Amino acid sequence: MLPFAVQNVTKTFRLSAYSSARVSIPTTAAPTTAWASRPHDTYKQLERTDRPRYTHTTAKWRPVQALDEWVAKEARPISLRQLMVFGRSLTEARLLDSANYVRTELPTRISHRIRDMQRLPYVVVTNRHIGDVYELYYTAFDRFRRVKEIKTLEDNDEFCSVIAEMLRAHVDVVPKLAMGALECNGLMPAAELDSFMNIILKSRISRRVIAEQHVSLTNTFKLSPGEKLSESEFIGQVFIKCVARDVVERCGRATQELARSAYGPDAAIPEIRVDGDLEVNFPYIVSQLEYIISELLRNSVQAVVEHYSKNPNKHGDKPPPIEVTLCETQQHVIIRISDRGGGISRDVLPHLWSFGKGPSTPQRLESLGQVPLMAATLQELKPNGKFSELQNISPNGSIPVDGKSHIPNDHYGSLAALLTRPPHLRLGISLPLSRVYAEYWAGSLELHSLEGYGVDAFLQISKLGNKNEQLATRAAMDAV
Structure with missing residues (x-):
């Protein structure tokens, strides 16, 4: 119809x-x-x-x-x-x-x-x-x-x-x-x-x-x-004990490898440091969390690499590190990603969360045209279709995670046989799409930019898994 x-x-x-x-x-x-x-x-x-x-x-x-x-x-x-x-x-x-x-x-x-x-x-x-x-x-x-x-x-x-x-x-x-x-x-x-x-x-x-x-x-x-x-396993797509540090470190290695693929093996890639409540864990769908964290880290790594290449004398021998801080409260887990990549320009900032409005629309359309398939997962950030740590798949189809547990291969999901996203493509939808994922389980995603210095991204996640998925009500639908 x-x-x-x-x-x-x-x-x-x-x-x-x-x-x-x-x-x-x-x-x-x-x-x-x-x-x-x-x-x-x-x-x-x-x-x-x-x-x-x-x-x-x-x-x-x-x-x-x-x-x-x-x-x-x-x-x-x-x-x-x-x-x-x-x-x-x-x-x-x-x-x-x-x-x-x-x-x-x-x-x-x-x-x-x-x-x-x-x-x-x-x-x-x-x-x-x-x-x-x-x-x-x-x-x-x-x-x-x-x-x-x-x-x-x-x-x-x-x-x-x-x-x-x-x-x-x-x-x-x-x-x-x-x-x-x-x-x-x-x-x-x-x-x-x-x-x-x-x-x-x-x-x-x-x-x-x-x-x-x-x-x-x-x-x-x-x-x-x-x-x-048991509590160390998946129930369907839900990882019962999702350790934030493991996810951040896994996504960090992936985005660093992606940056080397994009900028060359000799490029100065920033270190990613993780501190705070390192043992914090919560139930979550891993592929969704990895997509959000990967896109945030990808943006930070790209910003730092490009900012450092323009101002090498300002930061010394190597680019400033990206700091990831994990914080646990009674109800929430907060992940802060801080970089010194020069911040977000004023012409981009008003359209940061928009799907349809903002500068560089022709370039965004051209990039999207080269990515005909997209399920929005970490798999799609693989340079040349593969990350070294995702190649080591065991006979039962599972992927080792930091030597502690295995993520079944089908938990990547809608997720599996997708066209690889070339590392140089910037789609312009990663932030609004990441916020949609964050808000789906009653979380939030906010960015604070200091132009000329850097960006702080704050991802808040419901720790207990007791929040319903945030669906549109009939009143919300009628308002569209």
């Missing part, structure tokens, strides 16, 4: 852009008949050569009723603690309960995002990238809503195959949304576009969490049905 404005339109048209002087474009979707009744020549009048070309072929009309029924349902949020308690002692009955929760939750959550997209301005939905995402979402919604109640393990295996197929199909959603947001800059208020992006990306994370969690539980059950897991 396409937006209300084009439900009955089945024509193919090309919209290069539009001019408000020639034709008035509504800021919200007009009634179906208003757009369907316009002659084809009207679309030709919208062409202008000073904007990117948008091409979108409208799909056949689909009935609204099926979507309305699912939009009327509310999503049922979960917490990390619920995921752990539910999966700690896994039985066949629990596994089937998990399958049926996912079976009903996925189409519910997707339906809300489809409705959000229907409420976007017409010219935004006709963007080819946004349109592609819309089609992907409707295909997934239509597929999941037709899955019957899961009553046997064989039914569950078939359902997991459908989940895996959909996860693979949607691995390019993030770059498509990012390119769509950049190309639609100016077609709707920037604050509304960023609000839409935050909601749709947070919802995407939520769907992948419950889908991948169920697939992981299924794999665990097949290997050891009924076995009670």
Whole structure:
């Protein structure tokens, strides 16, 4: 089903852009008949050569009723603690309960995002990238809503195959949304576009969490049905005892290796020092935390290397180190990353958290165009497709972590066979996407910049895992 404005339109048209002087474009979707009744020549009048070309072929009309029924349902949020308690002692009955929760939750959550997209301005939905995402979402919604109640393990295996197929199909959603947001800059208020992006990306994370969690539980059950897991292991995708120091050091080595790949083996790479509460640990989904930490460290390392190369005499024989401080409170863990990379310039600072607004838009579009697949994980920061410490995979498919434990290879997730992100590419979405990940489990991400000196980044994480995933309410959706 396409937006209300084009439900009955089945024509193919090309919209290069539009001019408000020639034709008035509504800021919200007009009634179906208003757009369907316009002659084809009207679309030709919208062409202008000073904007990117948008091409979108409208799909056949689909009935609204099926979507309305699912939009009327509310999503049922979960917490990390619920995921752990539910999966700690896994039985066949629990596994089937998990399958049926996912079976009903996925189409519910997707339906809300489809409705959000229907409420976007017409010219935004006709963007080819946004349109592609819309089609992907409707295909997934239509597929999941037709899955019957899961009553046997064989039914569950078939359902997991459908989940895996959909996860693979949607691995390019993030770059498509990012390119769509950049190309639609100016077609709707920037604050509304960023609000839409935050909601749709947070919802995407939520769907992948419950889908991948169920697939992981299924794999665990097949290997050891009924076995009670210890506190040093994973429960599905959740690492029960995620040690912050281990994650920071692992991501630090990865980003330093990435910098050497980008700047050359002789480049002066800053040291990464970790201090504070070094034993602090908490339950978390490792791939999400690694993505946030890696992007923050990547930004700091790049800033320090480039700032030092311009001012070598100011800092002595080697670049100033990046300081990572770990702090534990009763409710939270706070990770501060401090660098002396010269800070953030004033023209960039106002747009730091925006997906669609800011300088260097052409360069960001060009870079995103070279990263057609992106699940937002540490895997995608690998230079030339490999990090040395991630190559040492044991026969059971697990990855050694600092000699203490093993992270199963499937916990990298949506995560596994992704196109490598070249080290020189700067996508311009790492900070807003990292904040979406941080806020998903009721955390936060803030940056404080001192121009000419450096940046302090503060990542706050809920320590107990008892905070529900932060999903958009119906009121929030209506406001978009």
